[in-house]
Amino acid sequence: MGRLLSCGIVEDPLDALEERITKLRAQVREAKAAGDHARVKLFRAQLADAERAWNAALEEAPAPPPSPPLLPLREQVHQALTLLGVPTPSRLIVSVNEAFFAGHLSSSQLTSLRRDEERSFRTTPYSRPYYLCAALTADLLAPARGLLAVSTWPLATRIVGPLSSRTDFLTAAIRIAEHIARLEAPGESAYRLLTRMAQNIPGAVDDFDQAVPARVIAAAEAELALHREADQTQRAEAAARATKQLDAVGQFFGAGLKSAARTA
Amino acid sequence: MSIMTAYAQAEAVRAGRAQPIASVRHAHLSTRPLVFIPLKMAGEAAAPLGAMVGTHRDDPHLLVVPQPRDRSLRFAFVTELAEVMVPYIESFQRASETVGTREPYERFLDAPQILVPNRGGIGFTRLLGRSSRFRSADGPYPVHPSVPVLGRWLTFLAERTEFAGASTLLAMTELLALHWATGQSGTEDGALAALLAWIAPPEGMTALEAAARAENPLLTPPAGPATDPGFDAGVLQPGIEAYDSTGSPAQVRGAIKSQLEPTWQLMWEAVDVLRGLPEGASVADRWARDRDDFSRYTAHLATGGAPQPRLDSAVAAAMRLERLEDAQARYDAQRAFDDPLVLAEYRLTGTTFAGRVIAADPTRIVTGRRRVLRPLITVQTSDPVRLAPGQVLRSPARPGQKAEITELAAGRIVLELSGGMGNSLTPRPGSVPEIGEWLTYTDLEVPSPRKRPPFPSRENTPWTHGGPPPEYIPTDEDAQEAWS
Amino acid sequence: MSRLDTLRGPVPPHDHNARTIAALAANPGCNRRAVMDAAGIDKEKTARHLGHPATVGQSVFAIIRANAFEEQVKANGCAQLLKLLREKLDLSLPEVSYDDVNNVGDDRGLRHSRTRTLLRQAAEDRGGGTLFDHPVLKLNIAGKSVYLEPALIAFQLKGRFHVVEIKSFAVIDGQADPGQVAAAARQSAVYVHALRELFAERNLDPALVSHDVILVCPENFANTPTATLVDVRQQLTVLKRQLSRLTRIDTILDELPMGLTFDLMHDQDGTPTRSRDELLKAISEVDARYAPECLASCEMAFFCRDEARACGSTDALGRTVRDQLGGLESVATVLGLAHGTLLAAPDQAEIASQLRLVRQFRLEATA
Incomplete structure (x- = not known):
């Protein structure tokens, strides 16, 4: 490309x-x-x-990109996840990191992250302020493939039901739009990311235009309103179940240790 | 595919060598053709990987895209290609003649001819044209000004291939298969090397041995646009990786060159083989149509005409269809008149017959309103004739003369001749077939210069066909269309 | 040991996938292919050992591109796909449910039962379930279960399930390469068939699975996807006939000599030790029906072509040529009838007289 x-x-x-x-x-x-x-x-x-x-x-590039921050990998990921506030696929984490934090992560770097975090939690639980953990599927309470979450989030946020991939996508778009609106001089790549997402949200942007944050927020909220209630009910119900059934490791990294080790 | 060709294939199997199915060359062959061998990246619609292009067999230009996924490198490729092709095309825009009696117009004396290895080469030319003709030299995604110009020409050339007998862009495999039948199937004939192996096997090799060699991608790289998957994985991919890490295109360049060079040689060998055939009598007439179209499109571009639209409007599509049909009828008839081997196919269907003149009344006069010369001849034939009295025929030996069937029984056909005998009541010497002459008569007729059916003007497109289409104006959207 | 096991020899059967199953339908008349596929014989290795290695294969670049495009279309809960389905098929806004079968892990058996559960729930309760990613289907091929891992999504629209096939060949100005569309349709038909079998097995109406497949391809020269409905009824018919042929493979096997085997007799290092002549003789016991189309779809094609050529079969010239020659089987017969050195059988009278004319006309034209 x-x-x-x-x-x-x-x-x-x-x-x-x-x-x-x-x-x-x-x-x-x-x-x-x-x-x-x-x-x-x-x-x-x-x-x-x-x-x-x-x-x-x-x-000729207009200006050299600012030198990459010297944050460790997990903190860069944490930063991106905090901005988004929802379980997120690694590719979107990479894009957000690039658009807002001038980072240069690659999806493959994130592959082993969750396993490392789980190992750390198992050996010395709660020794870190947060862990990068799995999102759990609502029905099986198993780790969902390819999603990363933060351990300090409420359990219901870390659980994904059938509607959650959509609601979380819309929420992520809103968070990104809000962040752009907050910034003094958001970069080209931030707008490109928002525009790409907006193109998949009805009424959020016209064909070839650059997305406008306020309009993206309004459009995403409108669609979100359709799914929110059902999604939250499913998540809350599953969270209650998870609290009862799973220990701390399970709540963070999912039921079934075998699969947790495998997932990425 | 006709039974004549199928039989010739059977003969080729026995002979171990291709058999002729034409006795003259039915396509124009330029004295200065441009050979163009494009390669594309597998899995992409029209991502150029490289090309070999040029008008001299010992001076090929090698074009290489070291990272085919890089959009700017793709346009650099098109720019470089334009640098070779556009001057070549424009070199034919210097000398012209004035033709046409009622509405005289200027027509260039010659036109470009681009030769690609196969049908895929034409498809790639079309797509490359499609992806670059709408581009703009200014605006948000500027390209070199030559890019849209080349795009329009490539589109022009590709569209012209749909007309039967057009020769401005030709696929070598199709050109060869028009003249020879091989002992292998059409699938194998689609590979230039395998086809040429049957027509002109290298010294000391049988056609089958040569064809087997031609099918081994290690000995004979495919003629494109697709490359060999083994080459992709083993040679090209490491080359591209080397470019990504070092910035040096040398490795990719060497790889692409190795895949193109053998085909380059084959293309020129094929040109030599075709030059060995005498040109058919009506080839010049069809080439004049190519020159017509080339002149017209040159004028269109010179007056700042818009690029070809993505889709034809209803009226344009109907007109185009009519022109295609006209070209096909002309091509079929002309080819048969030019070449007894082609005409022989029609003898099988009973619409054409050959025989000897056994009786002739060369000075017969018919008196109607005025006295006219209407000689009668009787031709004896053993052909399975399926014609009826009243049918008007022509003979390639005297194409200007009509022959109407007046009687037809038991292999004896009586023909009444008119035209082509001079203006007096006695025929010009030699204009009436003599007893003992061997002749072929056919109901094929070369369509007279086109009388266009009255198509509505653009503004009067009927509502059933969507009404008048909006004037096509290329938009920024066209110019910015992603090519990723 | 079954006859098919004997044919294959002591090696595990070669796995089928949608592509190989679709290829079965390409030449349904070929007994050799039917038997080798039913027995799960590795045709690629066999052809290589016979000295006719196949060239059927896909470029790494095509594979990379296909994977990247698919990943893109499915990213973020199939965001791009949802937009397409909404625009092209009027999928309503609330229908966004997405289930990833891969969440149960990598085991195919597990994923298959998960697929079954999810689809049954969705079929019984009309409200739930729109997109099902990475489903695993199962198909019975000649008495053997074959898992199919469509890189596709079963999609429920207005109570009917659709197979979504994501392909990376481009649709340019509304047109795509017909060969690639046909191949995609054949492959999708395998999925539709498997999905219908799954429904039937669960006492659900197979008609809930639509014969219209949603083909998602990049549009023009960009990566933006576009969707087209493709009717695969015709491909389904061919596929079903071929599959039923495979289940009736016994009728072919009955005619083969007892103890016939295509075993390559691998040594410890996996090198075939079977004598080439012996293998050749064994393979020749089962008739092939070679056509040039095989070159693009069957690993045995070069071997069969060689065989067809060696006996002067008109098959090697292609079906149209053979049809033109009145279906005559051998080049020798064609030439013999044309030269008049061969006496025409009653049913050959017409083509024989045609061929004599053809020869005569060719001679006259070249004289």
Whole structure:
């Protein structure tokens, strides 16, 4: 996937380069017509240089990205999850981290995170202020595939029912929109993330436009209103069950230790 | 597929060598064709991976996209391709002639001809045209100004291939299969190397040996646009990874070159093979139509015309269909008139027959309102004729002369001739077949220059066809369409 | 030991998947393929040992791209897919329920029973369950259970279940490559069939599973998905006929010599030790029905083609050619009848006279 070209940058060098490219093209043609292979070669090489320069000028990033924060991996993930406030698939964590915290995580880095956290909790329970834990499925109270949550959240938030993947997606969109609205100068990538999400929410954005936070919030809230009650009932019911049936490890990392070790 | 070709295939199996199914070349072959061999990334619609392109067999341009998923590199590829192709196309826009009597117009003396290895090459050309013709040199996602120009030309060329007999863009496998039948199936014939193996096997090899060699992707890389999966995994992927980590395209370049070079050689060998065939008599007429269309589209571009729309409007689609049918009828008839091997197919269906003249009355005069020359000849044939009196026929030997069947019985056919004999009441010498002459007559007729049915104008598109379509104006949305 | 086990030899049967099952329908007339598939014989290894390795295969790039696209469409509780279904199929806004069968772990048996439970709940209680991700279906192939892991979603719309197939080939200006659409339809038909079997087994109406499959592909040159309904009734018919053929495989087996085996006789390192000639002789006991289409779908194709060519079969030239030649089986017969050196049987009279004309006309035209 290509980088988006930013527009409105340095007009003059581009103009000059384009002029040079046109001129070189003509020279290549002339030399070719004259059968002068050496000159053809020379002009072609110059042409290639000019075009490379043209491409480079076009692609020139407006400013180097701020240097990545030196936070440890788990804290970067925690930061993203705190912003979102709902169980989240690792890919979205990576996007949020990139859009708001200038991080460069990769999904594969998150694969072993949950297992490490579980091991730590088992050896010295509650020794950390929070653990990155699993979200539990409402029916089986088993860890849900690919989702990460934070241990300090209420149990009902950490449980996902059939409707939760949608409600959590909508909530995440709202949280992201709110965060953008709070920021003084939200970056391009933050808007891109919001726009991508908004495109899948009815009435949140028009085809090719950039998403507007207030409108995304309104649209997401509208759809959320349709699902919220049923979703919360299912989650609350399951949370009550989990409290009764599971010990602390189970509540954080799910019933069935085998599967917890396997999940990512 | 006809039984004639099927039989020729059976003969090819026995002979161990392709058999001719044409005695002349039925397509124009430029003195300066541009050979274009594109490769694409597997799993992507039209992500170019590389190409070999050029007009001289010893001077191919190699184009390579070291990271095919990078959008800017893709457009760099199109830009580079434009640098070769657009000047080639424009080189035919210099000299023209004035043609047409009632409405004279300018027509270029020659037109571009692009040769790709196979049908897939045409499909790729179409998609590459589709993905670049709407692009814009300014706006949010600017491309080099040559990109949309090339896109329009590629689209023009690809659309032209739908017309029977058009020769501005040709797939080599189809061109060869039009002239030779091999001892393998159409599936295998779709691979240039395997097809050429039957037509012109390398010295010291049988066709079957050569075809087997052609099917081994290690010895003969596929002619594209798809690459060999083994190559993708074993050579290309490491090359792309090397580019990603070092920024050097050398490894990918070498890999792509290795896949393209053998096909490049084959393409020029195929050109040589085709040059060995004499050109059919009506090829020039069809090439003139290609030149017509090329001239028209040049004018369209010169006046700032819009790129081809994504979908035809109702009227445009109907007109196009009519032109396609006209081209097909012309092509079928002309080919049969040009080539006895093609005409032979029609003898099987009984609409064409061959025989010897056994009687002739070359000076017969018929008196109606005025006296006219109407010679009679009787042709004896053993062909299974399925024609009826009143039917008007023509013979490739005298295409300007009509021959109407007046009697038909037991292999003897009496024909009344008109036209092509001069203006007096005595026929020009040689214009009436003589006794003993061997002739073929057919009901095929080359359509007279097109009389277009009255299509409604764009503004008068009937409501049943959606009413007048909005004028097509390319939008920013078209120009910005993601190519990811 | 069953006859099929004898045929295969002492190795575990080769697993089927939707692609191989769909390929069964590609050439239903081929006994060789039917027997080898029913016995779960590794055709790729067999062909290799016979000296005719297959070239059927997919590029790594195509696989990577397919996985990435699927992941994208399903991301965030199938957010993109929901948008599509809402826009194209009028899925109502409250219907967003999403169940991931993978939550029970990797075991296929477990996932299959989970799939059954979820689908039954959804079918019995019309309110619940819209999207079911990573379901595992089961199909009986020649008396053997085969798990199918569709990378797809069973989707309930207005009380009917639909198979959703996510493919990464592009739909450009409303058009896609017909070959790829056909392949997707054949594969989806396998899922529809398996899903219907599952319903029937649970005493649910199989008609609850729609014969319209939802095909999701990228649109134009971007990664934005688009959805199209594809009717797979025709593919289902072919598939069912082929599957029933497989269950009646005994009729083919009955005609084979007792003790016939295609065993490659692997040594400890897994290297085949069976004599090539012996294997060739054994394979030749079962008739193939070669057609050039096999080249794209069957690992044995090069071997069978060689065999067809060796006996001068017109099959090697393709079905249209063979039809044009009046269905005559061998090139020798075609040429013999054309030259008049062979006497035409009564049912060959018409094609024989045609062929004589063809030969005569060709000779006259090239004279």
